[in-house]
């Protein structure tokens with residue numbers, strides 16, 4: 442191969458750098474095409490094991506690395522990545538359901554999950570059974586022989602109701618129905634999903650693992666090879682790939698995941714306690730803090746599922762300050778209901794009057810966020826938690842700011858109410 446033209450020489454240059462460059466962070470591997478050493482390699486490539494590379498869409502060294510780290514984080518064995526949390530959810534639904542099947546979805550689930558099921562899935566003949574996750578008997582009643590998948594989420598990301606996952610799972614296990622937990626809130630830290638008996642975890646890596654509010658990604662993790670292979674094959678059929686730079690960014694985010702989760706949790710509990718004592722606040726909705734009678738079940742479920750130690754199990758735990766509760770983790774996100782006399786307009790102004798809290802979707806990022814919700818528009822079952830006249834709901838996602846500054850911001854906006 443002498444006398445190559447310059448373009449050819451630049452592309453087929455004989456120099457290769459020495460192996461053994463090792464750095465703290467994995468690089469972004471950008472590729473559609475990847476080379477095979479021989480035709481035999483090309484023909485024998487097996488997609489089931491990550492034994493080699495075939496095409497950029499199906500993985501590169503950094504994506505395999507991230508999949509393994511997410512699997513370890515969640516306590517699973519197999520993981521696949523997706524370009525968003527919602528794409529991960531869609532993959533599970535499309536890979537595991539067929540026409541004539543039914544899926545049970547909690548009434549407080551992440552909205553787009555339900556809309557996907559009621560939209561696209563219903564079009565393909567999949568029935569949707571909406572259940573109240575706070576009442577396992579309701580799930581038991583709504584499941585039938587067609588129910589193939591039970592969706593779980595803890596807590597509901599607006600209502601903050603923390604369901605008895607253990608009781609819901611035992612109904613599913615009794616019927617042999619596959620279970621999926623949207624584990625975005627727990628982030629692989631607060632809930633030991635596979636120990637509880639969940640089959641599949643989906644996780645919006647967009648939130649805590651990224652930590653930057655600057656990218657979208659999702660994962661599907663399981664301990665079951667059969668489910669993994671169905672999902673992984675389905676991913677190849679749909680052609681969903683993940684950007685290389687985003688993979689490198691999430692690998693970097695994982696390094697501080699546990700510290701950020703703990704810091705945001707602590708700051709959120711502090712601010713939630715502060716808000717609970719303010720006159721305009723009717724009710725605090727934070728699973729780690731029992732404020733009113735109506736959140737007692739959520740709090741008890743959170744304590745049991747997330748492993749609060751018995752130290753604070755008895756007595757008046759109205760502010761959730763017991764030592765035992767500090768051992769159990771929670772995401773830095775909570776909602777409040779305002780006293781019913783405040784109009785939606787007043788609540789909207791309150792949100793706009795906040796200076797450090799920005800109006801925006803998502804959580805787990807560095808900047809604190811606030812969102813006013815119109816509960817009657819979110820309601821899917823006719824139950825008390827969704828009724829507007831119980832007071833208007835605002836959700837706070839706590840970032841990494843100094844929590845004293847955040848408290849002052851809340852105080853000044855409340856004063857203007």
Ligand SMILES: *Cc1c(COP(=O)(O)O)cnc(C)c1O
Pocket residue numbers: 524525526527528551598623625626645646647648657658659803
């Ligand atoms: C954000 C979120 C998702 C979806 O993740 P995207 O990356 O935004 O698509 C799914 N479930 C929950 C609970 C979420 O908070």
